[in-house]
Amino acid sequence: NAGVTQTPKFRILKIGQSMTLQCTQDMNHNYMYWYRQDPGMGLKLIYYSVGAGITDKGEVPNGYNVSRSTTEDFPLRLELAAPSQTSVYFCASRKGTGELFFGEGSRLTVL
Amino acid sequence: LAKTTQPISMDSYEGQEVNITCSHNNIATNDYITWYQQFPSQGPRFIIQGYKTKVTNEVASLFIPADRKSSTLSLPRVSLSDTAVYYCLVGDWMDSSYKLIFGSGTRLLVRP
Numbered sequence: 001n002a003g004v005t006q007t008p009k010f011r012i013l014k015i016g017q018s019m020t021l022q023c024t025q026d027m028n029h030n031y032m033y034w035y036r037q038d039p040g041m042g043l044k045l046i047y048y049s050v051g052a053g054i055t056d057k058g059e060v061p062n063g064y065n066v067s068r069s070t071t072e073d074f075p076l077r078l079e080l081a082a083p084s085q086t087s088v089y090f091c092a093s094r095k096g097t098g099e100l101f102f103g104e105g106s107r108l109t110v111l
Numbered sequence: 112l113a114k115t116t117q118p119i120s121m122d123s124y125e126g127q128e129v130n131i132t133c134s135h136n137n138i139a140t141n142d143y144i145t146w147y148q149q150f151p152s153q154g155p156r157f158i159i160q161g162y163k164t165k166v167t168n169e170v171a172s173l174f175i176p177a178d179r180k181s182s183t184l185s186l187p188r189v190s191l192s193d194t195a196v197y198y199c200l201v202g203d204w205m206d207s208s209y210k211l212i213f214g215s216g217t218r219l220l221v222r223p
Contacts, residue, residue: 049211
């Protein structure tokens with residue numbers, strides 16, 4: 001059982017480049033989330049989705065976009081990368097009011 | 112806002128019981144309280160979840176008073192491997208929608 005899978009695990013971007021962080025889950029969870037975590041800090045919610053076709057902003061959505069075309073996939077798009085987006089990104093999913101299942105994280109550096 | 116408040120850090124010794132309290136004064140009536148553990152370079156991992164009174168599993172207990180404005184995570188007989196950051200999580204109404212917003216967490220250091 002794979003759970004929540006994130007790719008890539010590591011990535012270095014140049015300022016102004018764009019990329020997509022992939023997240024997929026095989027648990028048929030309706031809710032999916034993207035968080036970012038800066039060194040020594042807590043998790044900040046970027047975007048979340050309550051089901052296919054439905055997404056909403058979290059605490060820190062600026063500079064990011066998401067889509068949810070299927071139940072399984074919830075990609076996070078970074079447009080015009082900036083050094084402030086250097087962080088570890090975690091994708092998570094859950095079913096109803098249950099626990100969050102997290103991926104292993106994607107470590108992004110913008111130089 | 113159902114913001115959570117926890118101590119920034121706690122110290123303990125191996126074999127002791129550790130209690131971490133979280134304040135969530137504006138918790139919604141139908142909201143659950145969930146605790147997570149996070150090690151460096153890993154995603155948070157579920158520990159325990161409860162709605163009211165007491166919940167116990169193989170690793171922890173969760174105590175929730177009747178007013179549900181706080182909760183206490185109890186870790187019995189901690190070991191060095193329990194050194195981690197612990198987060199309590201409740202839902203938060205923000206911009207007219209319900210979101211899962213993490214607080215700052217409690218950094219627990221277990222000493223030999």
